[in-house]
Each structure stands twice: as C-alpha cells, then as structure tokens.
Amino acid sequence: MLRALIGTFLLGASLQGAAPDNAWRAARSNGVLVNDTFIRARRMMHAWLTAADSRTLLLPDRIAGSLFGKWDGILLYTPHNSGADNYPHLIITAYLTDPALYRGRMMDMLRSEVRYTNVVGGQIPGNLRLDTYELGTESFFGAGEYCKDGAVAVTELLGRTPWYYRMLDMTEDFMRRAPVKTRWGQLPADGAELNGDVLQTLGRLIPMTGDGRLLRWAEQIGDAYVEEILPRSNYLPSARYDFEKRVPSEIAGLGDHGNEAIVGLMLLAAIENERGLPRGQSYRPVLRKVFDRVLETANSDGMIYRGIRVAGLKVTNTWLTDCWGYIYSSMYAYYQSTGEEKYREAVLRVLRNLVKYRDYDWTKPSNTVDDLGDSIEGAIYLVAHEPVPEALEWIDYSVKKMLPYQKPDGFIERWYGDGNWNRTLLLYALMKTQGCHLESWEPGVELGAVRDGRSLYVTVHAPGAWTGRIVFDYARHRRLLNLGRNYARLNQWPEWYTVDENTLYIVKDADSGKEEVQLGSDLKAGYAVSLAAGATRRLRVSPR
Numbered sequence: 001m002l003r004a005l006i007g008t009f010l011l012g013a014s015l016q017g018a019a020p021d022n023a024w025r026a027a028r029s030n031g032v033l034v035n036d037t038f039i040r041a042r043r044m045m046h047a048w049l050t051a052a053d054s055r056t057l058l059l060p061d062r063i064a065g066s067l068f069g070k071w072d073g074i075l076l077y078t079p080h081n082s083g084a085d086n087y088p089h090l091i092i093t094a095y096l097t098d099p100a101l102y103r104g105r106m107m108d109m110l111r112s113e114v115r116y117t118n119v120v121g122g123q124i125p126g127n128l129r130l131d132t133y134e135l136g137t138e139s140f141f142g143a144g145e146y147c148k149d150g151a152v153a154v155t156e157l158l159g160r161t162p163w164y165y166r167m168l169d170m171t172e173d174f175m176r177r178a179p180v181k182t183r184w185g186q187l188p189a190d191g192a193e194l195n196g197d198v199l200q201t202l203g204r205l206i207p208m209t210g211d212g213r214l215l216r217w218a219e220q221i222g223d224a225y226v227e228e229i230l231p232r233s234n235y236l237p238s239a240r241y242d243f244e245k246r247v248p249s250e251i252a253g254l255g256d257h258g259n260e261a262i263v264g265l266m267l268l269a270a271i272e273n274e275r276g277l278p279r280g281q282s283y284r285p286v287l288r289k290v291f292d293r294v295l296e297t298a299n300s301d302g303m304i305y306r307g308i309r310v311a312g313l314k315v316t317n318t319w320l321t322d323c324w325g326y327i328y329s330s331m332y333a334y335y336q337s338t339g340e341e342k343y344r345e346a347v348l349r350v351l352r353n354l355v356k357y358r359d360y361d362w363t364k365p366s367n368t369v370d371d372l373g374d375s376i377e378g379a380i381y382l383v384a385h386e387p388v389p390e391a392l393e394w395i396d397y398s399v400k401k402m403l404p405y406q407k408p409d410g411f412i413e414r415w416y417g418d419g420n421w422n423r424t425l426l427l428y429a430l431m432k433t434q435g436c437h438l439e440s441w442e443p444g445v446e447l448g449a450v451r452d453g454r455s456l457y458v459t460v461h462a463p464g465a466w467t468g469r470i471v472f473d474y475a476r477h478r479r480l481l482n483l484g485r486n487y488a489r490l491n492q493w494p495e496w497y498t499v500d501e502n503t504l505y506i507v508k509d510a511d512s513g514k515e516e517v518q519l520g521s522d523l524k525a526g527y528a529v530s531l532a533a534g535a536t537r538r539l540r541v542s543p544r
Contacts, residue, residue: 319365
C-alpha cells in the first residue's frame with residue numbers, strides 16, 4: 001500500500017489556476033491518501049487503547065519493556081506526557097474516524113483523569129502509578145503541558161468541549177497558586193518552558209472568556225520577560241532565570257523546552273494589539289529584537305540551532321531544532337500583527353530552503369520519529385499562510401518517511417510520543433481535504449479536496465454503499481477563539497478552505513450538472529452525500 005501511495009504525496013494541497021480535470025484528479029488522489037492516513041491513525045489509537053489501565057482507563061506514558069535501548073517497566077500516567085502528547089491526539093483521532101468512541105471512551109477517560117489524578121483540594125493533576133494507584137504531588141508543570149499541548153489542541157479544533165473547561169479550571173487554579181514570587185507578581189515558574197506554556201494557554205482563554213484576571217496574569221508574565229528577562233539574556237529565552245540575583249542561565253534553548261516563551265509572548269502581544277492596549281506597542285521593540293536574534297543565530301538557510309549561549313550568542317548545540325516552525329510561526333504572527341515585511345520574507349526564505357533538507361535526519365539526536373513529526377508540523381502551520389511550492393513538496397516527501405515507523409500491532413515507538421505521530425498525520429490529512437471531514441467516515445471511504453482560487457473541488461469515493469455528510473471548515477479563530485486574525489500559532493489546526501456562515505455557495509455536481517444553493521452554515525453543519533457501491537461524487541463549491 002505504501003508504494004502505491006508514494007506518487008500521491010507529491011500532489012500539493014491546492015492548485016492555482018489548474019484546469020478542472022487536473023483538480024479532480026488531484027482531489028481524487030488526495031482522497032486515497034487521506035483514507036490511508038485515517039486507517040493508520042485509527043490503528044494507532046486502538047493499539048494504545050489496549051494498553052490503557054483496566055481500572056482507570058488512563059494511558060501509561062510508555063509501554064513496559066525496552067524503550068530506546070533501555071528497560072522501563074514502571075507504568076505511570078503523567079499529565080505532562082500521557083495527558084499532553086498522547087491522549088489529546090487520540091481524542092481528535094476518534095472525533096475524525098470513530099465518533100462513537102469520541103463520545104464514549106474518550107469522555108470516560110476524561111472522567112477518570114479528573115477522578116484519579118486531581119490532587120486533593122484543587123484542579124492540578126499529579127503523576128499516577130498504574131500498578132499501585134499511588135498519586136504523586138501536584139504537578140504545575142504537568143498542568144501547564146496538559147493545557148498547552150493537549151487541551152489547547154482539542155479546543156482549537158472542537159471549541160467548548162469538556163476538555164476546554166478542564167483547561168480553564170486547571171489554569172484558574174494554577175493562577176491562584178502560582179509558586180514563583182517576583183516583583184511583577186506570582187509567576188508559574190522560573191523557566192521559559194512552563195511560563196511559555198501558560199502564556200500560550202492564556203492566549204486562547206483570554207479572548208474566549210474575556211476574563212480580566214487571566215489577562216492581568218498573562219501581563220505579569222509578559223512584563224517579566226519584556227522588562228527584565230529578555231534584555232538580560234541578550235533577547236533570547238534563557239532556560240532559567242534567577243529572580244533574586246536577576247541573572248539568566250547560560251544557555252537559551254530554541255528547541256523543545258525553551259521556545260515556548262517566544263510563542264506565548266507573541267500571542268499575548270497580538271491580543272494586546274488587537275484590543276488597542278498599551279502592551280501591543282510596548283512589547284513590539286523587544287519582540288523585534290528577539291526575532292532578530294533568532295535570525296542572527298540561524299544558519300545561512302534560516303534553520304535554527306537547538307542551543308545558543310546567551311553571552312556572545314555562540315551556538316552550543318549544532319543540531320537543528322525540530323521546533324523551527326513553531327518559532328517561525330510566531331515570527332509570521334509578528335508580521336501579521338505589525339505589517340513588518342522583513343519577517344514575512346524571513347519565513348518565505350526558510351520555506352523555500354526546505355528543499356535542501358529533504359534528507360536531513362530530523363530523528364537525531366533524540367533517535368525518534370517524533371522530531372521529524374514536529375518539523376513537519378511546523379511547516380504545515382506556515383504553508384497554510386504561505387503555500388510555498390518547495391515547502392509543500394518537502395512536506396509531501398517527509399510525511400511518507402514517517403509511515404514505516406508504524407509497527408504491525410499499530411504502535412509507533414511505544415511511548416507517549418506516538419500521539420504526536422498521529423497529530424502530524426491528521427494535520428496532513430486535513431491539509432489534503434482542505435479542512436473538510438466526513439461526519440461518518442468508514443475505512444475505504446475516500447474524501448479529498450483541492451482549492452483553486454475561490455472554488456473547492458471535492459471528491460468522495462466509497463467501495464460500498466455509503467451515506468454521510470461532508471463537514472466544511474469555518475473561521476474557527478474568529479468563531480471559537482474570538483481572535484480578530486488567524487495568527488500562525490503552535491497547536492492550531494490550520495484553516496484551509498473556510499465557509500462563511502452567512503454567505504451563499506453554489507454546490508455543483510460535476511457529473512449531473514445539478515446546482516444547489518447552500519448557506520455557509522448549511523455546509524458547516526454538513527452536506528449530505530449518498531453513494532452507491534464503487535461510486536465517486538465530484539462537487540465544486542464556490543461562493544455565489
């Protein structure tokens with residue numbers, strides 16, 4: 001199956017000015033690819049569900065046995081790993097491929113997560129041993145990671161689900177008991193990772209709730225970075241900061257466990273700017289210096305190294321960071337917020353240069369496909385805004401390198417990073433459907449789409465008789481998050497072809513010639529399709 005699909009990976013997500021016949025062929029090829037992707041993602045999900053603890057239904061952060069050459073026999077649920085990286089992407093997998101499982105087992109797991117992992121007296125979870133059911137102390141780091149990488153991702157796609165309220169309550173409890181005392185107020189941590197995690201979560205909760213308390217807490221964190229931490233660390237996010245001595249740690253990490261502060265601070269600045277608040281302007285010069293430092297310390301192609309010494313800006317870790325796309329997404333958001341073209345050009349440069357990294361081993365030095373998945377993820381965020389051909393080709397080429405990592409039993413590498421493998425494949429699949437999905441997908445039913453200007457070419461094929469709905473995407477950044485602009489950002493599900501609820505669309509059947517007028521809200525709710533066995537439906541959707 002893999003060899004048969006390799007050709008389809010070289011088809012882009014959109015065809016500018018393509019002839020209709022080419023558009024239909026590309027959409028049909030994308031449908032074959034998406035079906036295969038969904039089958040793989042669902043198989044991974046079911047493999048991990050077999051590993052869930054029978055009493056709590058919670059997932060261990062890794063399967064007992066040999067992992068990366070080391071024996072690990074302790075079964076442990078961790079909010080910062082199991083909850084942040086694996087469980088949320090199983091939720092999304094179930095939503096797209098098995099709605100009954102989404103409504104059932106995934107909700108059962110949330111109930112258990114609250115019941116068994118909340119430390120008494122609050123909403124902050126702890127690590128749970130799955131052999132003795134001993135609950136550890138409350139983990140603020142676990143809460144921050146679970147919210148930022150887990151609940152945020154679910155909320156970006158699905159809105160105000162029970163996971164949104166879990167995120168909100170964890171964050172409010174964290175805010176009340178933030179442990180690090182500073183002259184700006186109580187902060188989440190003394191490190192860039194957790195402070196950035198919280199800022200990214202608040203970047204969703206502030207516009208969704210309108211809660212001034214959350215805004216003020218975010219501003220305390222942001223002010224600490226803008227007024228002291230970044231100026232004293234050469235405008236790069238030092239791993240740690242000593243608030244008493246006012247001294248940063250020596251190394252700034254631009255990979256995982258470091259870039260989070262840049263991402264979160266930029267999102268806060270964008271929100272402040274949208275609201276016409278003073279920090280929308282006062283943060284701008286500092287962020288400009290941050291992004292200039294990133295570009296100054298990158299290689300000649302714009303690729304970012306993992307570690308930089310704060311004093312002197314010397315590269316300390318020459319491996320390229322798989323998180324490069326996260327930082328460039330924030331740089332692009334800076335351009336969106338300020339209009340400073342220099343930073344858009346920097347994004348375009350790195351996307352055009354991706355073709356030079358077709359065979360770069362992103363799995364090193366961690367020896368995991370997770371880093372390749374993160375690199376592809378960041379590229380997908382960016383091409384949703386700037387569909388650079390070289391980057392689209394690199395994404396297609398690189399995704400196919402991820403597939404052989406899946407074992408016959410459905411697992412990938414048998415640790416929580418398997419969830420990120422699913423995340424990247426689902427991001428890619430939705431790129432190939434232009435954000436559409438089937439309300440009742442079944443294995444073998446193939447949905448693909450290609451955009452050409454304002455029109456969307458959609459094909460659905462089923463090997464057997466099938467009835468269901470094509471659900472079209474919409475401006476979730478505005479309708480769900482209450483953001484004024486669709487900023488490039490980590491843990492989003494990009495908006496490809498979106499319908500406006502109050503715009504009329506013509507849905508034309510390419511074979512019968514029949515045209516229907518549909519409101520965008522109709523398409524958002526789902527367009528009904530019935531197929532005879534072996535049939536293909538071809539629909540062109542355009543604003544009236």
